Amino acid sequence: MGDLELCKLDELDCLIKGVLYIDSVGFNGHSECYYFENPTDAERCQKLPFNLENPYPLLLVNIGSGVSILAVYSKENYKRVTGTSFGNMMSKEKRESVSKEDLARATLITITNNIGSIARMCALNENINRVVFVGNFLRINTISMRLLAYALDYWSKGQQKALFLEHEGIRAVRLVGDTQARGVAQLPPMC
Secondary structure, three states, X not given: OOOOOOOOOOHHHHHHHHHHHHHHHXXXXXXXXXXXXXOOOXXXXXXXXXXXXXXXXXXXXXXXXXXXXXXXXXXXXXXXXXXXXXXXXXXXXXXXXXXHHHHHHHHHHHHHHHHHHHHHHHHHHXXXXXXXXXXXXXXXXXXXXXXXXXXXXXXXXXXXXEEEEOOOOHHHHXXXXXXXXXXXXXXXXXX
C-alpha cells in the first residue's frame, strides 16, 4: 500500500461539513441550495435559489438505501433524530395485477410522502424551519425532489420549503471539508 494513509471519519460529521462547505463555495455565482416553487404544476414549477448563509438550526434528511434525519444546531452540535430503511412494499399477487410503471410511481409517491411527513414531524419536534434533503436517491431524480417538495409543502400547510443541493457529490465534498479542517493544503491525486 506504500504511502497510503487511511483516516477513519465520522460519516455524519462529514455529511454536515460537506453540505455547509459546498453551499459556502456556491455554484456559478449562485447558492448551491434551492427549492421548487409550485412543485406539482408542470407549467409553473420553477427551481429557485435558497441562501443557507445562516443555516442553523436545520434538519438534514439523507436519503440513500435508507433515511437518516439529523437535527443540526451548529457545525459541532447535532443529533440523529430518526431513521429508517425501505422494506417490502406489498404482496406478489397485488404486484402482478398492476403495471410495473404504475407500481413504481405509486411506490415513489408513498416513499417520498412518508419521508416528507416524517421530516416535517421531526422539524416541528426540534423547532427547526430549514429542511435540506440530500443523498444518492435524489441524484438526477427530479421527480422525487418535486414529490418531496410537495409533501413538505402539504404537511406544513405551505410554511416550509424542501431544500436541495445543485450537486449530490456530498461524499467527495465530505473529504474536502475534512481535509480543510485538518489543515491539509492539497488533496492527493486520485485515479
